Every structure is written in C-alpha cells, then in structure tokens.
Amino acid sequence: TFKQDKVKNNLIRLGGFSEDTVNAIMEPVIGMEEPFHYRNKAQFPVGKDVEGNLITGFYAGRTHAIIPNTDCALGVVENKEILELILQFAREYGISSYDETTGRGLLRHVLIRTGFVTGDIMVCLVINGKKLPAQEEFLKRISTIKNIKSVSLSSNEKNTNVIMGDQVTTIWGESCITDYIGGIQFRISPLSFYQVNPVQTEKLYGKALEYAGLTGTETVWDLYCGIGTISLFLARSAKAVY
16 A cells, blocks of 8 residues: 555656546556565675674664564575574684674675575575685585575675675585476576565566567567566567567
8 A cells, every 4th residue: 555655646746647647547556465474585694793792684774783683574484594503603613704894704694595486495605705614514504404405605805785796606505496487497596686576576477468468479678687587477478588
C-alpha cells in the first residue's frame, strides 16, 4: 500500500497527471504473500563492537558503524548458523576484522547466496589478504552445514567501499551454485548479478512477458542484462534476444 501510494503521488506531483487519470490507469502493486526470508543474497560486514568483540551485522544509517546482527528477517534462516560458525572460528583462531581507518585486519565481509529452488548455499569470505589462517579447519566446520555447495575467498586489499575483490578463489566445492527461474537453470558465481527476490522475480518477469504480448516473431533487446535472467525468460517466446 505504501509503495502504491508513493508511485501514485509521484505520477500526480511530478508527472502532472490528474488523480482521476492515475486512478483509472494504475493497477495495484503485486506484493509478496509472505514478505520475510525472501532474499537469496546477503552481505554482512565484519567488525568490532565498543568492547572489541568480533561482530557481523549491518551498517547503521549513513555510517560504517556496525549494528550486530546474525538473524535478519529478510535473509534465509541458514544465514544465522553460518555467521555464528564463522564468528566462533575467527575468535578461536585470532582472526581480526578489517579496520577501514588503518587498513589493517583480515576479515572484511561475508557473502552468502542461496538457491531457492535447489537449496544450494554459497559462502564467500572477503579478506584483506590472500590466505585464510587455519583454512582446513574452517572448511572442516563449514562443510558440515547442510546444503553448502561452494566456499570461496575474495581478496580485496584496496582501501575502498567496494565489497568484493576482483579475484575469487574456490577453496571447497563448486565455483557456482545452481538455481531456477521459471524452469530455466542458472549457474551463479559470487560475482554474478542475480535477482535477490526469486519469488517476486518470477512474478515480475511473467507480468513483463504478459505485457509484451510476444508472438514468436519479435526481436527483444535486454539492456543492462546482468546474468541474463530476463533475456532467457523472454527468449522462449521471441524470435531472438540481444
């Protein structure tokens, strides 16, 4: 309702349409039936609290101060178990968190991706270095979590707000995980762009396909296509897709 009102008001205030016109042409927003635990990707910064304890969570508004959290209601429930295992491991082996002020410390971020159809889980540690201390022990622990299919390291030694480094090294399992949108299979790497809400993505693409009214003779252009999810979704009903 909030989003629908916001769009409606923008069309009136900024677009110059009358309220009667907007009411006549605007269709209702298609919301989620269960708007929790829907994100298939989560990126958690790692840092310290005021007492120096290792934490992970989310940045406070307009700052890089981390609010501790391992149990986000938007992410999949497995994130909590994975994050707490990583924190426990790092505390035991004295692995430090990255400090943006000094540029020192090893562990910067934890990236977790989940295939909603397959259940496949990927864990990528973003580090300020090339190696993870006690790596074999870490892999021994993380691999016990159900459905873990890929564990990797992303080396980012730059003083930057960009989360991922340019190079990703798989240290256990596969380099990608698999997921499906509308029956189409996708292989997803740590650096892939992939829609974060798979339930609504399928609804969105289905609606786009309905509005496009493709007959099988058209050429479709998909600009800024990322991993190509909508390209392949539309390709089944078009002559060609660029």
